[in-house]
Amino acid sequence: MRDEGIKWVLLLPAVGWILTFTVYPLVFSLLLSFQNWNLTSPPIWVGAANYVRALQDPRMHNALRITALFVGATVLAELLLGFVLALLFHRPMRGIRLLRAVVVAPLFASPIALAFLGMMLFHEEDGPLAHLFRALGLPKVHWLSDPTTALGSVVLLDIWQWTPFAFLVFLAGLEGLPDEPVEAAIVDGAGRWALLRHVLLPLLAPVIVTALLFKFIYSVKVFDLAFGLTGGGPGISTEVLALYIHRQGLEFFNLGYASALSYLFLSLVSAGCIGLVLRVRQLYGHS
Amino acid sequence: MHRFGTPSAAAVRTLLAVHPVRELARRSERVGRGLLLWGVLVWVLFPLYWAGITSLKEPTETFRPTLLPFVQFTPTLSNWQDQLRLAGRDILRDLQNSLLVAAASASLALLLGSMAGYALARFRFHIGPLRNHDIATWFLSQVILPPAVVVIPFFLFMQRLGLLDTPLALILAHTTMNLPLATLLMRDTFLGLPVELEEAALVDGASRLRTFVHVVLPLAAPALVSTGLLAFAFSWNEFLYALTLTFERATTIPLLIAGAKMSQGIQFWFVSVRVLLALLPPVLLAFTVQRYVVRGLTLGAVR
Numbered sequence: 001m002r003d004e005g006i007k008w009v010l011l012l013p014a015v016g017w018i019l020t021f022t023v024y025p026l027v028f029s030l031l032l033s034f035q036n037w038n039l040t041s042p043p044i045w046v047g048a049a050n051y052v053r054a055l056q057d058p059r060m061h062n063a064l065r066i067t068a069l070f071v072g073a074t075v076l077a078e079l080l081l082g083f084v085l086a087l088l089f090h091r092p093m094r095g096i097r098l099l100r101a102v103v104v105a106p107l108f109a110s111p112i113a114l115a116f117l118g119m120m121l122f123h124e125e126d127g128p129l130a131h132l133f134r135a136l137g138l139p140k141v142h143w144l145s146d147p148t149t150a151l152g153s154v155v156l157l158d159i160w161q162w163t164p165f166a167f168l169v170f171l172a173g174l175e176g177l178p179d180e181p182v183e184a185a186i187v188d189g190a191g192r193w194a195l196l197r198h199v200l201l202p203l204l205a206p207v208i209v210t211a212l213l214f215k216f217i218y219s220v221k222v223f224d225l226a227f228g229l230t231g232g233g234p235g236i237s238t239e240v241l242a243l244y245i246h247r248q249g250l251e252f253f254n255l256g257y258a259s260a261l262s263y264l265f266l267s268l269v270s271a272g273c274i275g276l277v278l279r280v281r282q283l284y285g286h287s
Numbered sequence: 288m289h290r291f292g293t294p295s296a297a298a299v300r301t302l303l304a305v306h307p308v309r310e311l312a313r314r315s316e317r318v319g320r321g322l323l324l325w326g327v328l329v330w331v332l333f334p335l336y337w338a339g340i341t342s343l344k345e346p347t348e349t350f351r352p353t354l355l356p357f358v359q360f361t362p363t364l365s366n367w368q369d370q371l372r373l374a375g376r377d378i379l380r381d382l383q384n385s386l387l388v389a390a391a392s393a394s395l396a397l398l399l400g401s402m403a404g405y406a407l408a409r410f411r412f413h414i415g416p417l418r419n420h421d422i423a424t425w426f427l428s429q430v431i432l433p434p435a436v437v438v439i440p441f442f443l444f445m446q447r448l449g450l451l452d453t454p455l456a457l458i459l460a461h462t463t464m465n466l467p468l469a470t471l472l473m474r475d476t477f478l479g480l481p482v483e484l485e486e487a488a489l490v491d492g493a494s495r496l497r498t499f500v501h502v503v504l505p506l507a508a509p510a511l512v513s514t515g516l517l518a519f520a521f522s523w524n525e526f527l528y529a530l531t532l533t534f535e536r537a538t539t540i541p542l543l544i545a546g547a548k549m550s551q552g553i554q555f556w557f558v559s560v561r562v563l564l565a566l567l568p569p570v571l572l573a574f575t576v577q578r579y580v581v582r583g584l585t586l587g588a589v590r
Contacts, residue, residue: 011407011412011422013403014426014470017463018429018463025440028444088320095324095325096324099327101577103331104573104580105573105574106331108573110544113565116562120338120559126349128352164331165581165584169581211589217431221434223434246435246531249439250438259439262436269431
């Protein structure tokens with residue numbers, strides 16, 4: 001094609017933008033992670049001290065554990081629920097179009113607003129859940145004030161918000177299935193379970209992996225829901241990584257230490273995402 | 288482009304429907320699925336409904352588990368009116384900021400993203416060992432980056448540039464956030480357009496740029512609008528950058544919500560109004576771009 005030069009004019013602004021506003025901050029933050037700086041006095045070079053501190057920081061260990069629990073619970077629950085619902089509802093039936101339209105709503109609900117809505121729903125005296133439990137004669141649940149249930153409440157909100165994602169991705173996957181293997185299985189007289197186990201699951205594996213990895217990314221970044229619903233509490237029982245880093249950096253202004261925490265966070269997330277990158281690189285490569 | 292096969296679900300549908308089971312079992316299954324569908328609808332809609340009715344209740348009524356306006360309680364607009372009267376200026380300012388930031392960052396991301404997307408869809412790149420799909424993957428990898436990681440350096444830059452608490456700081460942040468989305472979705476769109484029209488325009492002597500603007504972009508208009516609306520919604524909902532970069536003059540709607548935390552406990556009638564102000568615009572937008580939602584959230588990996 002003609003005028004090859006134009007391709008650079010088209011591509012470089014976007015690349016330059018990301019280099020300026022993402023890569024440059026990341027490099028800056030890497031340098032900062034080897035210093036101590038609280039904005040008031042000049043920064044001091046401390047070598048790897050911040051990383052050593054992070055590895056020994058019990059609050060960091062707590063944040064890692066809470067984040068791992070949150071990610072594990074939300075990803076597992078949402079994918080399972082989404083899969084079951086997609087299997088049940090991918091056939092045409094009355095109300096299906098309404099369902100597909102309605103489930104989009106949670107995905108676009110602002111998470112911070114959802115967290116505040118959660119404060120109303122989980123209110124331990126006057127929330128709808130409290131009313132319901134009382135009416136059913138069930139014991140009172142300390143949705144937000146008990147350290148063990150508080151994380152469950154954050155997880156529940158995330159499940160409300162994100163199960164539609166898995167559902168819609170799996171619906172797209174089911175609709176894109178080739179006819180032949182499924183027909184062949186029917187002709188062979190395969191039962192439902194055998195069909196699911198030996199035909200649908202293998203065929204849907206790529207979609208499942210994609211949903212899994214994207215939801216992993218969205219879960220691991222969680223900030224707004226915990227910030228709004230529990231503020232990390234009670235105590236630090238729902239203090240996820242993003243929340244702890246934000247506190248260290250922008251509440252306590254331990255900028256160097258927060259940067260070191262950020263890099264540990266980033267390396268963990270990246271490790272978890274190598275799979276995604278390879279998988280999607282494949283998809284893009286096929287075009 | 289590989290997309291997990293082509294749409295043809297007839298076999299799956301017949302499979303489960305024509306499976307040899309007794310008529311009774313089949314009918315009860317249909318009833319069961321119908322009930323489940325309604326259950327799911329209630330599960331999804333109830334929280335929104337609760338916010339809606341709470342905003343229409345007198346303060347004392349908000350502590351009671353009544354569900355039906357007119358039947359169980361008399362709806363009132365007084366909470367909405369009180370909010371506008373007492374905090375009207377704050378709300379208006381945050382609405383303006385949110386609109387400005389979302390519109391500007393979505394437009395910028397769309398501009399840069401459609402240019403880069405077109406370059407990646409129609410030209411061959413060899414940058415060292417990198418090919419087109421490597422560059423596309425690099426854009427995607429930006430999504431992995433947790434905002435919590437870059438928000439601190441971003442804050443320091445904006446401070447140094449004197450841009451803290453200005454809409455511009457948020458526009459820069461949100462454009463960065465939405466640029467990978469815009470680039471990858473537009474690349475995907477351009478890949479799906481027939482090349483012949485562009486070639487015809489080029490043969491007729493139009494320049495590449497002219498062809499892009501006058502032939503390609505109009506063809507991609509639906510995708511441009513949908514992508515722009517998604518980016519708008521993501522910016523509207525974004526909280527962490529807004530919390531970090533704005534305090535007073537440039538605050539957006541999510542901060543209006545976060546400011547609703549009260550010392551004497553949560554005031555349902557007050558919070559519900561603000562929650563709805565934040566929730567409704569992006570949720571309504573989402574209905575208009577339904578077909579793009581999955582594509583958007585997987586950056587084009589699933590259609």
